[in-house]
Amino acid sequence: MAKATIFDNHLEPAWCPGCGNFAILPAVKQALVNRGLAPSEVLFVSGIGQAAKAPHYLRAHVFNGLHGRALPAATGAKLANPDLEVIVESGDGCIYGEGGNHFLAAIRRNVNLTVLVHNNQVYGLTKGQASPTSAAGMITKAQPHGSSGPPFNPLATAIVLDAGFVARGSAGRPEELTALIEAGMDHPGLALIDILQPCVSFNKRQTWAWYREHCEPVPTDHDHGDRDAALRLAFAAEEERFFCGILYRGARPPLENRFPMSAGGILGRVPVNGGALAEIIAAHG
Amino acid sequence: MKRILIAGEAGQGLVTVGQILSLSLVRDGRHIVVTQGYMSRIRGGHNTYAIRAAAGPVAAPVEGVDLLVALTSESVELHRDEVDDDGLILGDVAAAPAMDDDRWLGIPFAELVPARQMNIAALGVAAAQLGLDRELVERAAADYLGGKKNPEWDAGREALDEGFTWGEFRRRPGLGLSAVPAAAAGRVMLNGNEAIALGALSAGLKFLSFYPMTPATSVCLKVIAHADEMGVITEQAEDEIAAVNMAVGASYAGAPAMVATSGGGFVLMEEGVSLAAMTETPLVLVLAQRPGPATGLPTRTAQGDLDLVVCAGHGEFPRAVFAPGTVEECFELARRAFAVAEASQGPVFLFTDQFLADSYRAVGPFPAAELPPVAPLLADPPAAGMYRRYADSETGVSPRLVPGQGEALVVADSDEHTADGHLTEDLAAAAAMAARRRDKIGVIRGLMVPPTWYGAAAPETVLVCWGSACGAVFETVDRLQARGRAAAALHFSQVWPLDPAPFADRLAAAGEIISVEGNAGGQLAGLLRRETGITAARHVGRVDGLPLTPEYILRKLAAA
Numbered sequence: 001m002a003k004a005t006i007f008d009n010h011l012e013p014a015w016c017p018g019c020g021n022f023a024i025l026p027a028v029k030q031a032l033v034n035r036g037l038a039p040s041e042v043l044f045v046s047g048i049g050q051a052a053k054a055p056h057y058l059r060a061h062v063f064n065g066l067h068g069r070a071l072p073a074a075t076g077a078k079l080a081n082p083d084l085e086v087i088v089e090s091g092d093g094c095i096y097g098e099g100g101n102h103f104l105a106a107i108r109r110n111v112n113l114t115v116l117v118h119n120n121q122v123y124g125l126t127k128g129q130a131s132p133t134s135a136a137g138m139i140t141k142a143q144p145h146g147s148s149g150p151p152f153n154p155l156a157t158a159i160v161l162d163a164g165f166v167a168r169g170s171a172g173r174p175e176e177l178t179a180l181i182e183a184g185m186d187h188p189g190l191a192l193i194d195i196l197q198p199c200v201s202f203n204k205r206q207t208w209a210w211y212r213e214h215c216e217p218v219p220t221d222h223d224h225g226d227r228d229a230a231l232r233l234a235f236a237a238e239e240e241r242f243f244c245g246i247l248y249r250g251a252r253p254p255l256e257n258r259f260p261m262s263a264g265g266i267l268g269r270v271p272v273n274g275g276a277l278a279e280i281i282a283a284h285g
Numbered sequence: 286m287k288r289i290l291i292a293g294e295a296g297q298g299l300v301t302v303g304q305i306l307s308l309s310l311v312r313d314g315r316h317i318v319v320t321q322g323y324m325s326r327i328r329g330g331h332n333t334y335a336i337r338a339a340a341g342p343v344a345a346p347v348e349g350v351d352l353l354v355a356l357t358s359e360s361v362e363l364h365r366d367e368v369d370d371d372g373l374i375l376g377d378v379a380a381a382p383a384m385d386d387d388r389w390l391g392i393p394f395a396e397l398v399p400a401r402q403m404n405i406a407a408l409g410v411a412a413a414q415l416g417l418d419r420e421l422v423e424r425a426a427a428d429y430l431g432g433k434k435n436p437e438w439d440a441g442r443e444a445l446d447e448g449f450t451w452g453e454f455r456r457r458p459g460l461g462l463s464a465v466p467a468a469a470a471g472r473v474m475l476n477g478n479e480a481i482a483l484g485a486l487s488a489g490l491k492f493l494s495f496y497p498m499t500p501a502t503s504v505c506l507k508v509i510a511h512a513d514e515m516g517v518i519t520e521q522a523e524d525e526i527a528a529v530n531m532a533v534g535a536s537y538a539g540a541p542a543m544v545a546t547s548g549g550g551f552v553l554m555e556e557g558v559s560l561a562a563m564t565e566t567p568l569v570l571v572l573a574q575r576p577g578p579a580t581g582l583p584t585r586t587a588q589g590d591l592d593l594v595v596c597a598g599h600g601e602f603p604r605a606v607f608a609p610g611t612v613e614e615c616f617e618l619a620r621r622a623f624a625v626a627e628a629s630q631g632p633v634f635l636f637t638d639q640f641l642a643d644s645y646r647a648v649g650p651f652p653a654a655e656l657p658p659v660a661p662l663l664a665d666p667p668a669a670g671m672y673r674r675y676a677d678s679e680t681g682v683s684p685r686l687v688p689g690q691g692e693a694l695v696v697a698d699s700d701e702h703t704a705d706g707h708l709t710e711d712l713a714a715a716a717a718m719a720a721r722r723r724d725k726i727g728v729i730r731g732l733m734v735p736p737t738w739y740g741a742a743a744p745e746t747v748l749v750c751w752g753s754a755c756g757a758v759f760e761t762v763d764r765l766q767a768r769g770r771a772a773a774a775l776h777f778s779q780v781w782p783l784d785p786a787p788f789a790d791r792l793a794a795a796g797e798i799i800s801v802e803g804n805a806g807g808q809l810a811g812l813l814r815r816e817t818g819i820t821a822a823r824h825v826g827r828v829d830g831l832p833l834t835p836e837y838i839l840r841k842l843a844a845a
Contacts, residue, residue, distance in 0.1 A: 011707055038692075039692075039694055040688070040689075040691065040692045040693070040694060043538070043688055045534065048699070053708070056696075056698075056707050056708060059694060060694065061688040061694055061695050061696065062694075062695075062696040062697065062698070062706065063534060063537050063564070063697050064696075064697065064698040064699060064700065064708070065530060065533070065534070065560060065564070065699050066530065066556055066557075066560050066699050068526075069526065069527070069530040069556075069557075069560075071527075072494075072522065072526070072527040072528075072530035072531045072534065073530045073531065073533060073534030073537075074534060075520070075527075075531050075534065076492065076494065076530070076531035076532060076533065076534030076535030076536075076537075076538070076540075076542070077534040077535060077537055077538035077688075078538075079492070079518050079520070079531075079535060079540075080491070080492055080518070080534070080535040080536075080538035080539055080540035080542075081538045081539060081540075081687075081688060081689055083689060084538065084688055084689065101523050101524060101527070102523060102526075102527050104523070105522070105523035105527065109520075255520075259518050260513075261491075261513075261516035261517065261518060262518055265689065266538075266539035266540075266661075266663075266687055266689050266690070267491045267492070267516075267518070267535075267538075267539055267540035268489065268491055268539045268540050268541050268660065268661035268663075268687075269539070269660070269661070269663075270491065270516055271658065272486070272487065272488075272489050272515070272658040273514065273515060273516065274487075274653060274654040274655070274656070274658075275654055276511075276514050276515060277483070277486055277487055277511075277515065277653040277654070278653040278654040280483065280486075280511050280514075280515075280653075281473055281475075281483060281649070281651050281653050282471070282473065284473035284474050284475055284479070285311075285312070285471065285472060285473040285474070285649075
């Protein structure tokens with residue numbers, strides 16, 4: 001097997017020492033290697049934030065777009081060239097906050113994307129404001145009276161929308177994370193992997209140690225097809241019990257099935273059917 | 286020349302009457318200009334479908350009516366003042382039995398046809414009054430209504446026949462159309478938005494994402510209607526922000542992409558405009574204008590978004606903005622928009638508006654089978670070494686690869702970046718990268734469409750206009766010239782960038798420069814002043830949601 005180093009590049013990550021991202025990056029590379037992929041077969045699409053920088057620190061195609069918009073950009077790219085293994089990698093603020101509407105729509109649309117959400121429950125790049133997944137009451141400079149409302153529950157939301165693959169990983173459990181990413185790539189539709197990670201600079205409560213205490217594996221007897229059971233595991237987050245592993249698997253067909261023209265290769269290279277177009281125009285006579 | 290106005294409530298089938306009559310006129314070898322006016326509702330209200338039919342080319346909507354087809358009594362009251370003294374008003378005799386007007390011809394619909402077929406019977410009467418061939422109209426109706434595939438076709442054909450026979454026996458002198466040569470082979474009936482969609486398909490459009498918004502939706506629906514056979518991926522997005530980001534993602538991955546929206550949706554797309562510019566991704570954006578601000582008048586027309594588009598997107602980057610004046614130009618400039626987007630690797634804009642979007646004309650033939658597609662301009666992968674997406678080049682345009690061209694890795698970033706596409710905070714490198722992007726304006730300038738000069742070579746008055754105002758302004762020039770006034774028009778079908786070389790001398794030599802635009806302030810006039818120093822002495826604007834007409838322009842000119 002090729003080594004994970006084929007995905008290494010020359011750039012030094014601009015993350016804080018001890019950041020959870022440092023544990024996620026090699027887990028992602030390892031999953032790509034385990035799947036036998038070459039860098040030119042993989043496209044990473046990200047938005048903006050500390051997590052969204054991750055694709056810059058590996059060798060692959062990269063489209064680092066706008067804050068919140070990784071999912072629509074990835075949707076366009078995947079439909080345009082379904083040969084590409086398209087991985088969306090961004091943070092909780094980007095995917096669940098700025099891109100919240102796209103998150104809902106992408107799950108319903110079900111394009112074959114693997115979505116990795118680095119979830120550190122805080123805005124890191126803008127220095128410590130509350131994110132959609134921040135614990136209720138979390139005090140920040142921007143939320144001096146505490147983060148309002150309960151944290152957004154991405155896994156419960158995805159299960160309610162009948163997402164095809166819903167999982168939780170953790171930066172503190174890198175081997176399990178690699179396996180989850182591989183399983184997500186195997187899934188023929190949108191796969192959501194929410195990845196818990198500490199923000200060592202701005203989230204002083206949810207530390208490496210805190211996650212060790214609050215994360216536990218999905219029970220071995222859990223039925224992935226049982227939506228009610230999956231929802232119960234997802235709702236456990238309300239008591240700060242975070243089940244790691246695959247919570248739910250659905251079976252909706254991916255959107256690509258609807259587009260026979262999207263059979264592979266570079267779509268722009270497919271010739272224009274001038275004869276058909278001439279007939280279309282002539283029909284207006 | 287005959288001016289036909291069909292008026293009634295939404296849901297009465299007045300568009301059906303208009304479409305079949307228009308198609309009959311085009312097949313009869315005539316030119317048409319259709320102006321549709323409708324309210325933002327599905328049933329009720331008051332809508333109009335106006336057809337100007339002529340033996341020779343016409344491009345302007347005009348005021349006045351020769352034949353009013355009034356499907357409600359309200360339509361009679363709203364429009365009778367527009368009808369010429371020797372014109373004709375067709376309506377339901379039951380609605381206005383005691384109408385004291387020589388122009389009135391009450392049709393006994395209740396005796397002739399079932400209520401559901403009233404519109405088709407009115408079509409029959411109108412076609413007979415115009416002297417159209419019965420079979421020609423019946424074939425047009427069959428094609429439009431789906432013929433025998435439509436379960437109501439037999440009833441429709443009977444109604445058409447009843448109406449035609451009734452009308453034929455009551456023909457008013459002077460209403461019949463003049464003789465014309467047979468229709469040119471390949472001439473078709475298209476509106477502006479259909480032509481944009483077909484031009485885009487001809488250029489090689491492969492990805493369309495959109496969020497529905499009047500008056501842009503019909504561009505998307507036309508593409509969708511033919512997407513399977515033309516191999517185009519289409520997707521209705523959750524919002525305009527998603528639509529534009531999807532299109533940029535698809536184009537990055539090698540699918541020529543387009544979005545279409547109106548002003549309110551366009552402002553949501555602006556971050557995507559900026560993204561296309563920064564990532565240097567070809568993208569065609571169609572903006573179908575309607576009056577703003579905010580929701581404005583959703584189903585009416587305007588030319589109020591020029592400033593918006595010329596400045597759209599934060600930061601500085603080159604762009605091209607096209608504004609077709611005719612349906613033919615909608616087709617041609619849609620193709621050119623793709624060509625410029627590919628050549629300059631960035632956003633290109635195409636204006637239309639509700640008037641042009643819905644305005645059917647007799648056009649073509651388009652040699653669609655022979656036109657070369659605007660294939661994505663992709664470089665060959667480097668034989669050795671790393672591919673650098675944003676490498677320096679003489680023109681500013683970097684060799685473009687997309688994922689899937691061998692081993693080369695394509696790295697694109699919305700952050701400022703180095704030549705290899707990775708984000709950077711090296712400020713000198715950032716300044717150089719920005720300068721290279723701005724240099725691409727040279728490529729855009731090389732593909733510019735110069736404005737059209739129309740009328741007198743050395744005029745006392747020159748009317749400066751853009752986009753869909755073309756037809757009304759050119760006809761205004763004709764009418765001024767016919768009155769012995771040396772007049773000309775300068776029409777821009779590309780409104781950005783502006784290069785004064787082709788027109789500055791002629792404008793300087795002209796007498797009075799007057800801007801004529803469907804807006805209040807004179808937005809093109811403002812750009813001209815800023816970019817060339819040429820100042821219009823006056824502005825004729827229109828902001829009531831209706832298209833410019835020669836009569837409107839002449840009234841405003843006379844009012845000075």
